[in-house]
Amino acid sequence: MSVIAAEKSAALQQPRPASRKRSMFNTIVGRALLQTGAVALLLLLWQFGVRIGWISDFLFGSPSGIYVTLLRMAGNGELLSDTSYTLFEAILGFIIGTISGSIAGLALWYSIFVARLVEPFIVAINSVPKIALAPIIILWFGTGLVSKVALAVSLTAIVALIAAYQAAKDADTDLQALLVSMGATKHQIFYKAVVPSTIPSIIATFRINIGFGLVGAVVGEFISSQHGLGHLIYNASSFYDLNTVWVGLFVLMLVGFVLYYVIDLVERLLIPWKVSSAVHQLQV
Amino acid sequence: MAAAPIQLSVRNIHKAFAGKGPEVRVLDGLNFDIHEQDFVSIIGPSGCGKTTIFNIIAGLIEPDAGNLVYRGEEVPSLRGQVGYMMQKDLLFPWRTVLGNVLLGLEMRGVDRRAAVDRAREHLHAFGLAGFENAYPKTLSGGMRQRVALIRTLIMDPGILLLDEPFSALDYQTRLYLEGVLKQAVETFNKTVVLVTHDIDEAVALSKRVVVLSGRPARVKTVHDIDIAEHSPIAARSDHRFAGYFRTLCGELDIQTEAKQPETTAS
Ligand SMILES: Nc1ncnc2c1ncn2[C@@H]1O[C@H](COP(=O)(O)OP(=O)(O)OP(=O)(O)O)[C@@H](O)[C@H]1O
Ligand SMILES: [Mg+2]
Numbered sequence: 001m002s003v004i005a006a007e008k009s010a011a012l013q014q015p016r017p018a019s020r021k022r023s024m025f026n027t028i029v030g031r032a033l034l035q036t037g038a039v040a041l042l043l044l045l046w047q048f049g050v051r052i053g054w055i056s057d058f059l060f061g062s063p064s065g066i067y068v069t070l071l072r073m074a075g076n077g078e079l080l081s082d083t084s085y086t087l088f089e090a091i092l093g094f095i096i097g098t099i100s101g102s103i104a105g106l107a108l109w110y111s112i113f114v115a116r117l118v119e120p121f122i123v124a125i126n127s128v129p130k131i132a133l134a135p136i137i138i139l140w141f142g143t144g145l146v147s148k149v150a151l152a153v154s155l156t157a158i159v160a161l162i163a164a165y166q167a168a169k170d171a172d173t174d175l176q177a178l179l180v181s182m183g184a185t186k187h188q189i190f191y192k193a194v195v196p197s198t199i200p201s202i203i204a205t206f207r208i209n210i211g212f213g214l215v216g217a218v219v220g221e222f223i224s225s226q227h228g229l230g231h232l233i234y235n236a237s238s239f240y241d242l243n244t245v246w247v248g249l250f251v252l253m254l255v256g257f258v259l260y261y262v263i264d265l266v267e268r269l270l271i272p273w274k275v276s277s278a279v280h281q282l283q284v
Numbered sequence: 285m286a287a288a289p290i291q292l293s294v295r296n297i298h299k300a301f302a303g304k305g306p307e308v309r310v311l312d313g314l315n316f317d318i319h320e321q322d323f324v325s326i327i328g329p330s331g332c333g334k335t336t337i338f339n340i341i342a343g344l345i346e347p348d349a350g351n352l353v354y355r356g357e358e359v360p361s362l363r364g365q366v367g368y369m370m371q372k373d374l375l376f377p378w379r380t381v382l383g384n385v386l387l388g389l390e391m392r393g394v395d396r397r398a399a400v401d402r403a404r405e406h407l408h409a410f411g412l413a414g415f416e417n418a419y420p421k422t423l424s425g426g427m428r429q430r431v432a433l434i435r436t437l438i439m440d441p442g443i444l445l446l447d448e449p450f451s452a453l454d455y456q457t458r459l460y461l462e463g464v465l466k467q468a469v470e471t472f473n474k475t476v477v478l479v480t481h482d483i484d485e486a487v488a489l490s491k492r493v494v495v496l497s498g499r500p501a502r503v504k505t506v507h508d509i510d511i512a513e514h515s516p517i518a519a520r521s522d523h524r525f526a527g528y529f530r531t532l533c534g535e536l537d538i539q540t541e542a543k544q545p546e547t548t549a550s
Pocket of ligand 2: 334335336371447
């Protein structure tokens with residue numbers, strides 16, 4: 001489709017938002033300064049509290065201790081290997097779960113009969129806290145990689161399915177009617193009207209699901225694993241090694257952060273016709 | 285005009301909608317004919333069922349009774365043979381201007397390159413060259429309407445159903461687009477059925493005007509408009525224009541006394 005080529009030039013045609021007078025902090029650099037400043041302040045207070053004995057080093061760890069641990073674990077490659085385990089499980093689970101869930105949800109559009117038939121089951125499955133399935137999943141899929149991926153899939157698939165089905169149901173019926181008047185087949189209506197109009201909702205689930213992918217991987221590792229950030233955190237906390245726990249948590253945060261922005265990028269590539277609301281939010 | 289053969293015959297169409305409470309009888313034995321290369325306007329009070337007729341002809345809803353005869357053959361609907369421009373412009377937001385125009389041709393499986401060439405020609409003729417790659421969101425109302433019109437015309441449909449295509453536009457844009465429409469219809473020899481609230485527009489554009497009564501809709505009268513002028517602006521200054529205008533206002537039970545100063549002014 002020439003739509004791809006079209007996107008580029010359309011992007012060029014996008015008018016720049018008129019720069020208006022803003023506070024000096026409301027720029028990328030200004031915001032970053034404020035954000036790092038706030039984090040630095042928090043860490044300093046924490047360190048200070050530990051130094052004067054108001055905060056227990058044993059129960060809370062300390063920024064300097066975390067730093068030393070981080071350097072050690074980064075140096076001996078332990079951190080990288082655990083992170084890549086967790087990341088791999090989370091992403092694989094996310095991809096499999098989101099894709100299969102979305103496809104199943106979209107497919108339900110085809111038959112109102114089937115959709116009505118399975119709806120109560122979907123609701124029932126959705127109301128079970130999927131984390132509660134973790135022990136069974138580990139029994140079924142073992143203690144290796146597969147069980148973590150399976151757990152991540154079980155968390156993400158149902159979210160994607162419900163979102164995709166709802167979006168397909170909500171797809172503009174006037175656009176579909178227009179295609180019908182043009183003599184479109186059901187397939188054509190599906191591919192030309194229903195699927196494109198569900199893309200924004202499906203991508204919105206990416207943001208939620210990337211988090212669920214991490215939850216699945218980490219919880220799986222809590223229960224039984226030799227590797228991964230979940231294993232690292234769980235293990236360290238049972239030895240009261242709070243500094244290591246924090247290292248694991250911060251790395252998880254960083255991973256979630258990076259993945260969030262990757263999805264932002266994917267969104268911009270996939271739906272250029274939907275101008276990002278973050279940039280074009282109405283200024284009032 | 286009467287010499288032209290009948291292209292579409294709407295025969296005794298009934299349609300009722302089940303609402304809360306008693307069902308709403310919208311169409312109650314509606315009959316009218318559309319000739320080959322006709323330009324018929326349908327006017328009638330709001331909510332009388334004009335969009336409903338179009339939906340039935342286009343095959344979006346089924347009538348309770350009655351039938352459609354197209355070029356001598358009884359058909360369930362004209363699905364796939366009509367160019368239906370709905371009350372809203374209904375551009376696909378994820379498609380560029382070009383993508384929107386190509387929609388109908390894609391549906392038919394027309395060769396992509398030929399389709400794009402044809403689309404570019406049309407866009408050029410309608411003053412939209414250079415906007416091929418713009419998304420609908422960035423267009424003005426008049427431009428969106430033009431894109432929707434091209435999308436309808438480019439499929440070369442047997443019959444064009446236009447449901448208040450210009451009602452959301454300012455007068456100036458409307459006059460311009462009426463001209464564009466009239467010219468396009470004459471160049472491509474199209475049959476047009478136009479639903480409008482604007483008596484002025486109906487008289488200026490059509491060969492015939494069908495007046496519907498309020499719900500349930502019946503054909504009250506059919507007027508032949510005999511104005512030789514082709515451009516809608518010139519037609520408005522034709523000496524018979526005011527007469528048609530007044531008659532149609534009377535048909536629609538609009539208070540003609542109050543309207544009279546306006547009629548003579550135009
Ligand atoms: N799907 C539907 N279900 C129930 N009632 C409907 C439906 N579609 C239309 N109606 C009713 O049928 C009547 C005619 O509707 P229609 O849209 O055909 O009117 P219209 O003549 O096009 O009006 P307008 O000029 O305001 O567009 C209205 O009273 C409307 O409430
Ligand atoms: Mg209507």
